[in-house]
Amino acid sequence: NAGVTQTPKFQVLKTGQSMTLQCAQDMNHEYMSWYRQDPGMGLRLIHYSVGAGITDQGEVPNGYNVSRSTTEDFPLRLLSAAPSQTSVYFCASSLGGSGSGNTIYFGEGSWLTVV
Amino acid sequence: GENVEQHPSTLSVQEGDSAVIKCTYSDSASNYFPWYKQELGKRPQLIIDIRSNVGEKKDQRIAVTLNKTAKHFSLHITETQPEDSAVYFCAATPYGNNRLAFGKGNQVVVIP
Secondary structure, eight states, X not given: OOOEEEEOSEEEEOTTOOXXXXXXXXXXXXXXXXXXXXTXXXXXXXXXXXXXXXXXXXXXXXXXXXXXXXXXXXXXXXXXXXXXXXXXXXXXXXXXXXXXXXXXEEOOOEEEEEO | OOOEEEEOSEEEEETTSOXXXXXXXXXXXXXXXXXXXXXXXXXXXXXXXXXXXXSEEEETTEEEEEETTTTEEXXXXXXXXXXXXXXXXXXXXXXXXXXXXXXXXXXXXXXX
């Protein structure tokens, strides 16, 4: 199993550009989520999905869109990048919800800089 | 929603000593409390977790204790080694909730 795979690993965007961070998992996990990590801020939930076709907002959803057309994939879209979106992004998956004690597995992270 | 706080932000310990990190949470309905370790430039990885029906859990040099009344839980690392140097995140979530709330992290530095 490759686990959770994110691409790209590094990206530089200009303000106003759009892009998609890709995330795929091969563990047949129902739950997938996106977090952003900023210095001194910990991990903050952007969006999450409890299964194909179902998504919901997390703590910091503004400026980001997601969709879940398959169990395996959960892309994160930045429609109009802003410098405030400079961050490290982690995709994660779990067999079930975190509230049921399911371990969350993280991807390797995507370093995004918006200039 | 759940709010998780971690203290202290940075902890320096001599190799071989113990390290303790404490987290407090706000939602009394929270019942699952994992701890993640993140080395520089790497992904967070689960090192231990505890559910609310258990007061303590141990795995070799790592232990977690939970005090539901006071709404705090702690990570204990004994006989610290240089490879224990990392950022440690605590988290909490209520049963049935899919939003795992993370603390801001503690930098642990083990001095050889």
